[in-house]
Amino acid sequence: MDALELSDFERAARAELPAATWDFVQGGSGAERTLAANRARFAHCRLRPRTMVDVSTTDQRLTLLGSPLETPIGIAPMAYHQLLHPEGEVATARAAGRAGALMVAGIFASRTLESIAAAATGPLWLQLYWLRRRDVLAALVERAESAGYRALVLTVDAPRIGRRLRDARNGFAIPPHVRAVNVDQAVMAASHRAAHGSSGIADHAREQFDPTLTWADLAWLRERTALPIVLKGVLTAEDARLAAEHGVDAVLVSNHGGRQLDGALPSLAALPEVAAAVPPNLPVLLDGGVRTGTDAALAIALGARAVLIGRPALWGLAVDGEDGVARVLDLLKSELDDTLALLGRPRLADLDPTAVTPLP
DSSP states (O other): OOOSSHHHHHHHHHHHSOHHHHHHHHOOSTTOHHHHHHHHHHHTEEEOOOOSOOOSSOBOOEEETTEEESOSEEEOOOSOGGGTOTTHHHHHHHHHHHHTOOEEEOTTOSSOHHHHHHHOSSOEEEEEOOBSOHHHHHHHHHHHHHHTOOOEEEEOSOSSOOOOHHHHHHTOOOOTTOOOTTSOHHHHGGGGOOOTTSOHHHHHHHHHBOTTOOGGGHHHHHHTOOSOEEEEEEOSHHHHHHHHHTTOSEEEEOOGGGTSSTTOOOHHHHHHHHHHHSOTTSOEEEESSOOSHHHHHHHHHTTOSEEEEOHHHHHHHHHHHHHHHHHHHHHHHHHHHHHHHHHTOOBGGGOOGGGEEEOO
16 A cells, blocks of 8 residues: 555555444544544644755654653554454554654553553553542553553543444444453443444443542542653643643643544644643643644644644554554654755744744
8 A cells, every 4th residue: 555645544444444443433422523623723724934944954853751752743542452453552552663653552452551561662651531440540550650651641531421423323332352451341341232322332431430530639640650640631721720730740632532522622723722821841732633744743833742643543553553553653754854844944843833824
């Protein structure tokens, strides 16, 4: 496959996957307005290139929470990579390492935390949902520290799962051969139960996600780890300020890829107010709708330190396993290099709001 843009991987992945699995990967919540808005917001921005700048060398390296990275484009947390490829998260981790990119493993990974860490040559973070079973969370935190994970990413926009109509129409459930192997199987049982008009994912979340999570609960997590804590799902300046006040180490501007509150702000639209609300030394990341290296440059210019991709990594995984994910990341890195050069801002530090203007 001679892919020149991410849409080539998208088409090839759709041809590879069963329809219900494709809908699980691609779908959003409700009418999928936020899903569409994530992409549309990038199209609403234009770049302001500078000329007569030495761009013979470009540099997209950075350090994030103490970890050096070759690129600001990493992989967002997603569950059940074995739905796409037998090697699952192990293949994804190898590909991220080849690219010098960050990978955030999901709490519902289909490979063990230890096997993912053994395959990784780059930084790994672990994402958590706030479960009713705090003993399960505590055990995961301990395992992540022992395995060498470098940060915890707490998803805070999912007190319950959004109305994902594609999954409900398909009666989607996780097949028996794919399991969230890092979590007690009694906790995960509902995710494997299919029912007409519902989904195992939604049923599992209703049973196991704790909707009482508040800012005060962060103290419980902080007491159990020395790892940096990143909050994922921040879309407002108000919550960004509270995150900083409660001592988090980074925030991730995210609307869950359009899979939670339909009609929520697109991530790129929320980014400037979040970035302006936190101290300059508190990193802000973004996910949601990034499909090109130019998208990454736009987000960084508007205040992100790094961006994470979700669905495109899964497309690459479905098409060609580790090599497919590596090619997705290499394509994005190459596009970002081109953008830095043609924009006349050859280093990430050169990207600031003066590089972007909205369409009238």
